[in-house]
Amino acid sequence: ISAQQLGAYLLDRARARGARLLAARVDGVDIKNGAVEAVRLRGDGPERVLTGCFVNAAGPMLRQVGQMLGLELPVFSERHRKLAFEDRLGAIPRDAPMLILADPLDLPWSDEERELLAEDPQTRPLLETLPAGAHCRPEGHGASPWVLALWAYDAAPVPEVFPLPPDEQFPEVVMRGLAQLIPALEPYVARPPRPVVDGGYYTKTRENRPLIGPTAVRGAYLFGALSGYGVMAACGGAELLAAHIAGGPLPEYAAAFDLARYEDPAYRELLESWSDTGQL
Known part of the structure; x- marks a missing residue:
């Protein structure tokens, strides 16, 4: 499968449903009362987009964009x-x-x-x-x-x-x-x-599982840490993320990719004995 062709196909499908692609750099995320209020951009188009929903899908820059939200992500x-x-x-x-x-x-x-x-x-x-x-x-x-x-x-x-x-x-x-x-x-x-x-x-992440789901900041979501399986997991991960955002029913495995899993003492204990991550 071609990652480039898959991305182009999905972008065309999104545009057909009203999505716009802005060529810009995210300079910051405005947060008010613990919730996303706007995203600040630098580039062509608007400098500030009012929104209550922000998805951090920044790939290798996932950690740096997380810091804009006041989050230290374990990646x-x-x-x-x-x-x-x-x-x-x-x-x-x-x-x-x-x-x-x-x-x-x-x-x-x-x-x-x-x-x-x-x-x-x-x-x-x-x-x-x-x-x-x-x-x-x-x-x-x-x-x-x-x-x-x-x-x-x-x-x-x-x-x-x-x-x-x-x-x-x-x-x-x-x-x-x-x-x-x-x-x-x-x-x-x-x-x-x-x-x-x-x-x-x-x-x-340490255990090589992705981060897909909400964060402690209301309206801010993660979709990243897909390691070396991004193309394989992208479409399924996007469906899971959409369910989080839309408030739809979540599959049983959703908690395995949620950032909140690191707050579970049993999961942290499991990490200490984690061995093979399956990574080439």
């Missing part, structure tokens, strides 16, 4: 880059599924490479055992030669900075890792294809 962000390359050798069949390396990995460096990597504190961790999760899949339709590859071997909480800071080692590290899973990729280690590197942030 953090990890950098997740992705590598696209043309598989001119046909190493990965076009009908291949997503291929995932589920084991931690020690990359095969030469003695000279190990010496060079050890000299720089930024590259020294590449000499250690790297986490599981390198994965790839064919990209595009028909005879497209493109392959999409990902490996968050350096995932850790980081500040949200745009544009994403470069990582010159990323294409080589990903290719070396995937070559351990798919030996046919090995020639690309010595003669790498021209890489196209993109990426962004996975904003998440």
